[in-house]
Amino acid sequence: MRDGRIVAVGSDADALAAAGPGAEIVDLRGRLVLPGFIDGHTHLGNAALWAFEAAVSGLREPAAVVGAVAAVAARIPRGLWIRGGDIGAAEAWEADARGAARPPAMPLDRHALDRAAPDHPVLLRRVDGAYVANSQALARARHTTEEPDAVGGRKERDGTGRLTGVLHGRDGQQMADLLPPTSLELEIVGARLALEDLRRAGITSIHDVARLDAVSQRQLFHTHVERSATDLELFRELQRRGELTARVYAFLTLAVWRDIVAAGIRPRTDEGLIRYGALKAFIDGYLMEKPAADSGYAGDFTFRVVDEATMAADIAGADAAGFDPVVHVTGDKGHRLLLDWFEAAIRTNAPRDRRFRVIHGWYPSAREIGRIGALSLTVDVTPQQQVNDVASADKRLGPERARSAHPWRSLVDAGARIDLVSDWPGRFGDRRPNPLAPLENIALAVGRTWHPEQALTVEEAIAAYTIAPAWASYEEDRKGSVTLGKLADLVVLSRDILTLPADEIRTTRVDMTILGGRVVHRVA
Numbered sequence: 001m002r003d004g005r006i007v008a009v010g011s012d013a014d015a016l017a018a019a020g021p022g023a024e025i026v027d028l029r030g031r032l033v034l035p036g037f038i039d040g041h042t043h044l045g046n047a048a049l050w051a052f053e054a055a056v057s058g059l060r061e062p063a064a065v066v067g068a069v070a071a072v073a074a075r076i077p078r079g080l081w082i083r084g085g086d087i088g089a090a091e092a093w094e095a096d097a098r099g100a101a102r103p104p105a106m107p108l109d110r111h112a113l114d115r116a117a118p119d120h121p122v123l124l125r126r127v128d129g130a131y132v133a134n135s136q137a138l139a140r141a142r143h144t145t146e147e148p149d150a151v152g153g154r155k156e157r158d159g160t161g162r163l164t165g166v167l168h169g170r171d172g173q174q175m176a177d178l179l180p181p182t183s184l185e186l187e188i189v190g191a192r193l194a195l196e197d198l199r200r201a202g203i204t205s206i207h208d209v210a211r212l213d214a215v216s217q218r219q220l221f222h223t224h225v226e227r228s229a230t231d232l233e234l235f236r237e238l239q240r241r242g243e244l245t246a247r248v249y250a251f252l253t254l255a256v257w258r259d260i261v262a263a264g265i266r267p268r269t270d271e272g273l274i275r276y277g278a279l280k281a282f283i284d285g286y287l288m289e290k291p292a293a294d295s296g297y298a299g300d301f302t303f304r305v306v307d308e309a310t311m312a313a314d315i316a317g318a319d320a321a322g323f324d325p326v327v328h329v330t331g332d333k334g335h336r337l338l339l340d341w342f343e344a345a346i347r348t349n350a351p352r353d354r355r356f357r358v359i360h361g362w363y364p365s366a367r368e369i370g371r372i373g374a375l376s377l378t379v380d381v382t383p384q385q386q387v388n389d390v391a392s393a394d395k396r397l398g399p400e401r402a403r404s405a406h407p408w409r410s411l412v413d414a415g416a417r418i419d420l421v422s423d424w425p426g427r428f429g430d431r432r433p434n435p436l437a438p439l440e441n442i443a444l445a446v447g448r449t450w451h452p453e454q455a456l457t458v459e460e461a462i463a464a465y466t467i468a469p470a471w472a473s474y475e476e477d478r479k480g481s482v483t484l485g486k487l488a489d490l491v492v493l494s495r496d497i498l499t500l501p502a503d504e505i506r507t508t509r510v511d512m513t514i515l516g517g518r519v520v521h522r523v524a
């Protein structure tokens with residue numbers, strides 16, 4: 001490697017001959033080198049903010065909640081707030097589903113939280129709407145034993161009249177209102193941790209759902225379509241500070257494509273490590289077309305779609321401007337409409353090299369699988385979503401439709417390109433959040449047990465984390481393979497995963513991550 005690029009590929013002798021006298025030589029002792037992993041779908045801004053959140057909603061024991069708070073406290077700087085909720089949610093919702101009374105609130109007070117986080121203010125919401133604060137939080141709020149309860153509120157007290165930290169009604173709400181607002185500076189603190197997670201996982205590039213704040217501030221959106229988008233300024237500021245340790249292909253918002261063009265953003269251009277070219281939209285959908293096992297389960301199609309004509313026009317307009325639409329779709333009707341719109345844009349607009357994408361692609365019908373293949377579209381697959389879906393899929397889809405659900409192999413056979421993507425960090429508080437680690441996701445894709453005939457091979461799964469997403473961002477000439485002249489973005493794995501079963505792929509270690517020739521992660 002020299003100047004951030006690969007300058008020789010071949011035998012040890014070839015490499016040593018090319019190295020020259022001043023070169024640093026790293027003997028990998030038989031370990032596997034792969035191109036740095038490219039995660040084709042992340043929400044780094046969410047990951048950054050969730051660094052301050054204790055994931056407690058699925059926990060059933062006070063000790064587990066204390067443990068979750070301690071884990072956050074161990075990562076974030078002292079003095080910053082730790083938040084989270086809802087304590088006791090899992091058990092309360094189970095009781096709701098049974099029609100039974102909810103169990104009493106989990107016994108948790110300031111002292112338990114103090115043990116977990118003596119140096120951080122902590123405020124956790126309970127599922128009953130009360131809050132639990134630790135001593136640091138109470139001190140910041142200047143809450144003393146003498147202070148009376150707020151009108152419409154109540155501060156719990158122990159036998160000696162001292163505050164327990166449990167705050168009801170307006171006392172809890174007033175404490176929640178004291179939390180400092182999110183700022184760019186706070187996001188940067190969280191983003192440092194998120195970037196560390198990427199480096200440890202061997203990820204050198206992400207395709208991240210992002211937004212231009214200056215544009216967002218001047219829009220009336222019909223729903224909160226940018227809810228999970230990273231403020232592009234976060235990436236720009238990290239880059240200015242020299243702290244951005246992943247290349248970023250920013251998915252900006254399709255609905256505002258005209259403003260993005262007006263802001264001077266051009267497709268297939270780079271701003272240092274940040275690159276543009278794709279615009280994201282949602283078509284939330286589920287099964288809406290017969291036959292489905294449960295015809296009453298008719299999706300939430302209109303939740304984030306503006307309306308069908310606007311979406312079609314945005315796709316055509318963005319395509320004409322040289323941007324690729326990348327669209328979240330799950331349901332069968334959603335797929336059909338999306339492909340109608342993609343095909344219409346391609347028919348109407350001038351020919352060009354396109355990299356349109358289908359994000360998720362859970363339930364295309366057999367016909368839509370064929371259409372995706374015929375267009376050689378990229379489908380972004382998150383293996384954990386298939387795992388999470390098993391419980392409801394068989395029941396809701398019925399055996400016939402289940403055959404074309406999460407149809408990875410069928411898509412490949414039809415001619416589609418597959419990206420394996422994490423969609424990290426997933427829904428906050430999920431019992432099984434979307435894993436970030438490519439090796440975990442490769443293991444899930446290879447070791448799929450539900451309709452295992454749809455699993456990927458290890459080679460396909462690696463390609464889906466390297467050359468396929470490189471192609472999707474028009475970077476196959478500089479990324480995605482260990483090739484002379486390409487960027488020196490590499491990962492060193494402790495074992496050769498090409499010969500391993502899924503369980504051993506999962507436990508393989510990322511020993512080294514290299515970004516542009518610079519070692520950004522190394523196992524000690």
Ligand SMILES: [Zn+2]
Pocket residue numbers: 041042043209228423
């Ligand atoms: Zn997502």
